[in-house]
Amino acid sequence: MKFSRRTKVGAAVACAASFALIATGCSSAGTGTSAGASPVELTVTTFGTMGMDALYAQYEASHPGITIKANNIDTGANAQTDAFTKIAAGSGLSDVLAVEEGWLGAIQNVSSQFTDLKAYGADSVKDRWVSWKVAQATDKDGRIIGYGTDIGPEGICYNSKAFAAAGLPTDRAAVATLLGGSGSTWDKYFAVGEQYQKATGKAWFDQSGFIWNSMVNQLPEGYYTKDGKLNVENNADLKSAWTKLAAANAAGLSAKQTQWDWNKGTSFTDGTFATFMCPGWMLGVVQGQVKTAGGDAVGATAGWDFADVFPGGAANWGGSFLTVPTQSKHPKEAAELATWLTDAKQEVAEFQTAGAFPSVTAAQTDPALAAGTGISAFFNDAPLASILSKRADGVKAQYKGPDDSTIQEKVFGPSTISLDQGVSGDKAWSDAMTLFNQLIVNK
Amino acid sequence: MQKATMTLTREPELSSPPRPDRTGRKSALTYKHRLSRLDVKLSPYLYISPFFVLFGVVGLFPLVYTFVVSLNKWNLLSGPGEWVGFDNYAAELNDPLFWNSLFNTMSIFLLSSIPQLIAATFIAAVLDQNLRAKTFWRMSVLIPYVVTPVAVALIFSNMFSEQNGMINHLLSFVGVDPVMWKTDVFPSHIAIASMVNWRWTGYNALILLAAMQSVPRDIHESAALDGAGFFRRFFSITLPSIRPTMIFVIITATIGGLQIFTEPRLYDATTPTPGGAHRQFQTTVLYLWEMAFQRQNFGKASAVAFILFIIIVAFGVLNFLISQRIATTDSRTDVKSAKRVLRRKAAADREEALAASTAGLPVDSPPSSTLPSGAKEPRS
Numbered sequence: 001m002k003f004s005r006r007t008k009v010g011a012a013v014a015c016a017a018s019f020a021l022i023a024t025g026c027s028s029a030g031t032g033t034s035a036g037a038s039p040v041e042l043t044v045t046t047f048g049t050m051g052m053d054a055l056y057a058q059y060e061a062s063h064p065g066i067t068i069k070a071n072n073i074d075t076g077a078n079a080q081t082d083a084f085t086k087i088a089a090g091s092g093l094s095d096v097l098a099v100e101e102g103w104l105g106a107i108q109n110v111s112s113q114f115t116d117l118k119a120y121g122a123d124s125v126k127d128r129w130v131s132w133k134v135a136q137a138t139d140k141d142g143r144i145i146g147y148g149t150d151i152g153p154e155g156i157c158y159n160s161k162a163f164a165a166a167g168l169p170t171d172r173a174a175v176a177t178l179l180g181g182s183g184s185t186w187d188k189y190f191a192v193g194e195q196y197q198k199a200t201g202k203a204w205f206d207q208s209g210f211i212w213n214s215m216v217n218q219l220p221e222g223y224y225t226k227d228g229k230l231n232v233e234n235n236a237d238l239k240s241a242w243t244k245l246a247a248a249n250a251a252g253l254s255a256k257q258t259q260w261d262w263n264k265g266t267s268f269t270d271g272t273f274a275t276f277m278c279p280g281w282m283l284g285v286v287q288g289q290v291k292t293a294g295g296d297a298v299g300a301t302a303g304w305d306f307a308d309v310f311p312g313g314a315a316n317w318g319g320s321f322l323t324v325p326t327q328s329k330h331p332k333e334a335a336e337l338a339t340w341l342t343d344a345k346q347e348v349a350e351f352q353t354a355g356a357f358p359s360v361t362a363a364q365t366d367p368a369l370a371a372g373t374g375i376s377a378f379f380n381d382a383p384l385a386s387i388l389s390k391r392a393d394g395v396k397a398q399y400k401g402p403d404d405s406t407i408q409e410k411v412f413g414p415s416t417i418s419l420d421q422g423v424s425g426d427k428a429w430s431d432a433m434t435l436f437n438q439l440i441v442n443k
Numbered sequence: 444m445q446k447a448t449m450t451l452t453r454e455p456e457l458s459s460p461p462r463p464d465r466t467g468r469k470s471a472l473t474y475k476h477r478l479s480r481l482d483v484k485l486s487p488y489l490y491i492s493p494f495f496v497l498f499g500v501v502g503l504f505p506l507v508y509t510f511v512v513s514l515n516k517w518n519l520l521s522g523p524g525e526w527v528g529f530d531n532y533a534a535e536l537n538d539p540l541f542w543n544s545l546f547n548t549m550s551i552f553l554l555s556s557i558p559q560l561i562a563a564t565f566i567a568a569v570l571d572q573n574l575r576a577k578t579f580w581r582m583s584v585l586i587p588y589v590v591t592p593v594a595v596a597l598i599f600s601n602m603f604s605e606q607n608g609m610i611n612h613l614l615s616f617v618g619v620d621p622v623m624w625k626t627d628v629f630p631s632h633i634a635i636a637s638m639v640n641w642r643w644t645g646y647n648a649l650i651l652l653a654a655m656q657s658v659p660r661d662i663h664e665s666a667a668l669d670g671a672g673f674f675r676r677f678f679s680i681t682l683p684s685i686r687p688t689m690i691f692v693i694i695t696a697t698i699g700g701l702q703i704f705t706e707p708r709l710y711d712a713t714t715p716t717p718g719g720a721h722r723q724f725q726t727t728v729l730y731l732w733e734m735a736f737q738r739q740n741f742g743k744a745s746a747v748a749f750i751l752f753i754i755i756v757a758f759g760v761l762n763f764l765i766s767q768r769i770a771t772t773d774s775r776t777d778v779k780s781a782k783r784v785l786r787r788k789a790a791a792d793r794e795e796a797l798a799a800s801t802a803g804l805p806v807d808s809p810p811s812s813t814l815p816s817g818a819k820e821p822r823s
Contacts, residue, residue: 077715080737081736081737084519084520084736084737084739085736087519087520088519088520088736088741106520106739107520109518109520109521110520110521113520258713258714259713260713261713263606263607264607266607406737406738406739408715409715409716410715410716410737410738413714413715413716413720414715414716414720414721414722417714417720417721418721421626438538438539438540439738442534443738443740443743
């Protein structure tokens with residue numbers, strides 16, 4: 001083993017040395033010729049399904065001399081690790097970097113490492129977004145460090161075949177009414193779930209983690225108070241939501257799935273669970289999972305549909321921003337690309353390919369958004385755009401502190417899995433509080 | 444007499460006449476002489492310096508830097524904070540999550556190293572026989588080593604899947620309930636250890652095979668002539684002869700085992716905490732990686748890295764001491780057994796003589812009595 005490490009180090013050193021030679025060679029050549037309109041290569045790093053892939057070629061065609069090298073990371077958590085590592089290293093970040101709302105708080109702590117887009121015309125375009133999206137991307141010195149891509153208004157994805165099997169209505173308007181319509185609550189949602197579970201013996205939702213995410217995101221104040229103080233222990237809202245979730249688990253409503261795996265997508269096709277938390281960007285994930293499992297990703301044969309209802313009222317989960325790190329050698333071109341990618345027309349296209357609901361107001365009301373798309377066809381031709389617009393109504397931006405994603409993933413993550421595995425709500429909560437003190441309070 | 448005269452005659456010859464001559468030669472050769480002296484004295488260091496320069500840059504500097512970082516409050520993104528001395532170390536040594544990671548590391552290490560070394564020795568012994576298509580078999584055991592650990596981890600992760608995994612499927616045929624390979628602590632350690640074993644057994648087997656082949660064949664042959672069977676020869680000749688190589692393999696396995704990262708990281712990549720939802724198989728390196736790049740606490744992560752470094756050094760020293768002890772007891776027993784053999788032989792000779800005298804045959808006593816003392820002499 002020792003040998004292999006040594007040879008690896010040796011190889012790395014050799015690579016680094018040769019790389020350094022090439023790099024210096026490149027940079028010296030670059031400075032010599034970059035005075036003219038030399039070709040610029042812009043790197044873009046996104047994650048999940050953001051629906052931008054087709055747009056790059058379009059931009060390259062309309063902007064001669066610009067080539068785009070895109071890199072997409074599978075999940076937001078992996079993209080976060082990737083970005084943090086490169087910020088710490090001081091190099092390696094893309095010219096345009098997608099940042100998720102959950103870890104934007106940590107990024108805001110080092111906002112000086114991101115270009116103030118006001119230098120590249122942010123003031124003239126900032127009115128295109130819903131105002132809370134711009135507020136999230138503005139740092140404490142008033143610099144705008146990111147342009148909003150999507151927001152995550154949540155609706156309920158449900159499997160109409162599973163509903164039919166349980167004798168429940170399958171029509172999406174009727175499902176919305178069944179779950180309580182505009183006055184829907186978590187109690188109502190879980191009550192219908194118990195009804196379903198009794199009728200079929202099957203689970204109601206996939207796993208507890210996403211339910212918990214939704215419950216927390218919908219509160220006016222989540223893990224932090226509005227003025228940035230930790231707000232976890234003795235937070236009655238959190239505790240009561242936890243109690244409800246624990247009771248639902250005790251009633252057997254959870255399918256105990258592994259999130260982001262779902263038995264390699266199979267659980268979406270074999271009726272393992274009947275409902276699923278769906279922010280706009282998750283619609284593309286559902287389609288992708290069905291495709292992975294070998295299901296029909298185009299037609300509606302998988303049985304998935306999308307209802308205009310959400311327990312506990314309007315909720316937003318996730319949503320991203322495009323930033324330009326100061327590491328970028330071409331901040332001007334990168335900012336231009338970010339401006340273009342978040343323009344109304346492009347955000348409509350992103351919605352049509354991936355279901356990422358636009359944060360730009362003009363795009364939200366664009367008639368093209370309502371037109372049927374590939375992803376609508378998958379959801380039984382549901383009018384996704386108009387449903388999501390309604391779901392976005394009343395969403396309030398929640399303050400996300402620097403450790404928000406750590407609390408979400410590492411403090412409550414293990415405990416929501418415990419709930420799935422049958423641990424009592426009280427035990428799981430106290431485990432979470434122990435972790436909270438270990439990881440956050442006494443860090 | 445001869446010696447004395449020689450020194451007497453040499454003495455004046457050496458001392459008086461050549462002195463001026465020598466100094467003259469010295470001044471004539473000064474530059475070249477100095478250059479060649481310099482060449483002899485300095486060049487070897489120059490030749491080996493690239494290693495030390497590289498080591499300084501990529502080995503020593505990071506080591507020292509890590510130590511400095513570990514003495515600070517240091518956020519991954521915002522950089523150094525205040526100087527806290529050894530507080531990070533104290534905090535880590537009181538952190539149950541750190542001890543959990545150390546327990547997991549040790550458990551996986553023991554589960555992987557012990558079966559792996561036994562299996563590798565056995566495979567090497569088999570390959571050491573006169574097989575047909577020798578090279579084919581030898582290359583075959585090395586194939587798992589060629590596969591990158593990432594691929595190994597992905598394949599094994601699928602095989603050990605709890606819901607539709609191959610292993611649980613096979614177990615169901617023999618009536619065993621599905622094992623929670625990723626949820627339970629011990630099964631997950633076994634699964635990860637099996638990845639390590641799969642990848643490293645063949646590699647270690649080849650190293651041990653090379654050692655076995657350097658054991659002189661005539662020892663084996665003479666033992667065989669004396670009636671020693673395969674197992675007797677294996678335990679009494681092969682194993683003692685390959686002991687230095689064995690120690691090398693054990694030390695490298697220890698270092699690798701304590702630094703295990705890729706396998707537990709990718710074994711269940713879907714969980715929010717690396718190394719299992721409840722850190723069931725989070726090893727120390729994984730813990731320090733999470734601390735640095737996810738929890739963003741660079742200071743504490745560096746402290747963990749340094750503690751791990753000390754642990755590995757301690758293991759190395761322990762291995763060294765044990766191996767030295769083995770070596771010394773080894774030579775002691777050699778001497779002892781040799782004496783024992785000679786004593787037995789002497790006793791037997793005496794008995795023989797006694798029996799011969801009683802039978803009234805001519806006694807050949809002098810040689811039998813001198814044999815033990817004569818044989819002993821060169822040894823003492």
